[in-house]
Amino acid sequence: MVLGSEGTLGVISECWLRLQKRPVFRATAGVTFANWASGCDAVRQIAQAKLWPANLRILDPVEAAASAGLGGDSALLIIGFESADVPQGENVRAAVAIARDCGGSIDDDAIVVDDGDGKPTGRAGAVGAWRNAFIGVNAGLTAGIGLLSDTFETAITWDRWPAFDADVRQRVGAALDDAVAGGRLSCRFTHVYPDGPAPYYSFSGVVPVGAEEERWRAVKDAATAAVVAAGGTVTHHHAVGRLHRPGWEKQRPALFGDLWRATKRSVDPNGIMNPGVLVDP
Structure with a gap:
């Protein structure tokens, strides 16, 4: 439980590191x-x-x-x-x-x-x-100049992948068409497992200056809804945090949420460790 707590249940005070030889x-x-x-x-x-x-x-x-x-x-x-x-x-x-x-x-x-x-x-x-x-990625370089660019990632099993990809592209593509001019949606695999891939989608387009956050939110919300509805995980290696929490709450069992809140109250009664991440303070 601690391994997936994203800083809400404690802090790391000591760790062991495994060193590997440099590949030749x-x-x-x-x-x-x-x-x-x-x-x-x-x-x-x-x-x-x-x-x-x-x-x-x-x-x-x-x-x-x-x-x-x-x-x-x-x-x-x-x-x-x-x-x-x-x-x-x-x-x-x-x-x-x-x-x-x-x-x-x-x-x-x-x-x-x-x-x-x-x-x-x-x-x-x-x-x-x-x-x-x-x-050469320069995250945030285009912020505030009318260019929208972001990503979302997920994981899915191989048997569900083709239909999942088609569904996500259709739903997010429609939201992108409504939000930006010259929208582009693409995909790559960042991680691959015998059980399935971790697809990483990128989207971009031109928006009115000053409307970047509003248009981004519309596309991002559509992406989260599409991923969850199609059966993918709401995130993969980018964690849940606050941004993906609404989708995560739809995917985790209610009993798991109750257990998490009880653990949080026990180890962090004042709610000072990453408040708002995963559960309410």
Whole structure:
């Protein structure tokens, strides 16, 4: 219970850290797909093959065009392996073989393997372009100048994924059309598990100066409602906090809420630890 308490039940006063050796063996591949569904199926199969890549991230055609330099009609699957002890060429080639069986395309010489000699991986082509775009994020840079840009993330099981994605895109797309001019909605996977993906949606558009917060709230609320209605988690790695609390309260059992409030009253009777997060003070 403490692990998911988001600072409402206590503070960390001491911790143990596990140190890992820096990887020296790396391998990277960027596989393109003519359609989003085939790429997502490749991700599922690679995840369920238990190859355990360090990076398994797919960008839909909109995201791949905006951040990786593709033409807007192809999804991009980025596959990366790394280890401090074991060469990774065999693993990346196994993953690429699965992706190719699902309709993915990549030239053999585009599979980059570092067998410990320091050869750069993941720095060139579409994979490198995505890396540079991702690292170069400047959150809040456009605030207050009539540009709206934000994200929302969730998790869902594989059996529900295609219908979930279609539903979320329809609902959030409609809200985006009402709120902004030139709206753009895209998706990528930030985390992948054998049981399902963690989709990360991005939305943006032009709004009247001064109306940024109002329009953002409309889209964000629509996104939360769409995710919850379609059966996804209200959040994934961004936590619940105050922003996602209304959706979280619809998903957690009522008895769990009662237990949480009782625990909160016991360990924090004055309500000074993260008031308003998860439960009322």
